[in-house]
Amino acid sequence: MIKKKPTLEKVTPSFGSSILVKQHLERVDKNNAFWHFHPELELVYVNKGQGKTHIGNHLSYFNNSQLILIGANLPHNGFADRLTANGSETTVQFKSNCLGDYFMNVPEMSNVSALFARAEKGIRFGIETKKVVGPKIDALTEYEGLKRIISFLEILDYLAKTEDYVLLNADGIAFETNPQDSDKIKLIYKYINTNFQDHITLEEIAGKVSMTVPAFCRYFKKTTGKTFTQMVNEYRIVHATKLLNESQMSIADICYECGFNNFSHFNKQFNEITGKSASQYRKEIKHIIQ
DSSP states (O other): OOOOOOEEOOOOOOTTOSSEEEEEOSOOOGGGOOOEEOSSEEEEEESSBOEEEEETTEEEEESSOEEEEEOTTOOBOOSGGGBOTTOOEEEEEEOTTTTOHHHHTSGGGHHHHHHHHHGGGOEEEOHHHHHHHHHHHHHGGGOOHHHHHHHHHHHHHHHHHOOOEEESOTTOOOOOOOGGGHHHHHHHHHHHHHHTTSOOOHHHHHHHTTOOHHHHHHHHHHHHSSOHHHHHHHHHHHHHHHHHHHOOOOHHHHHHHTTOSOHHHHHHHHHHHHSSOHHHHHHHHHHHHO
16 A cells, blocks of 8 residues: 655755755666655756656656756655666756845846746646757756856746746645744644644644644644645645555545545545546546556
């Protein structure tokens, strides 16, 4: 039985750098990829590879190359397991304010800010954009300091202006956080991650962050824009899409495995969050694979 849950990943750039650039040149065991999210945006370029893309409630497959931008706290799988022997994958992880809040608010950055907003749903860029931007992303590994930042800004500027893209996740299932609340909200998400398959009372979770229930509800809604129940249900449905994709479990078993104790309620939540029924979702997956 699969019990993979989105894990909060800690991303740490090297000393003296505001962005993290990594490149994988070799084929990596798929078991090293894991379902996770992080407050950083992630730009991924696979110059030659194949496999599936699982971001939030979106699932698709690619057969050659891929260029995607994943928004902050949007759960996704690692891509390292999808490389061919002679391909490479380059990832750039960065916070939306990595160059400072003031810089992001200047008029010249308005297109990039809009790009980051679109990335909350996940973005896949088209062939022409990959041809132009892909080599520039690979070249980031050769640069350091200001030269790397300037090149990175040129990449973002191009991506912000191109219309050669599609949005992947229409419902944008993301685990939102604010920087000033990161420690408290991380504790809450960690608790959800460990216990979402069980019933979590408001008294229980409020006690974990030393708050009264009314204060917790106000804080959580202000911080995330959602109620705690909405968040837990989204977390469960994201896990359900994972099980629908990677297991042979019946939909009824998946319902209870994800923490729902009522099949009708599960179906309603799945439809509201993904825009389709669980059975339709699984049929589409099978069609994609075939």
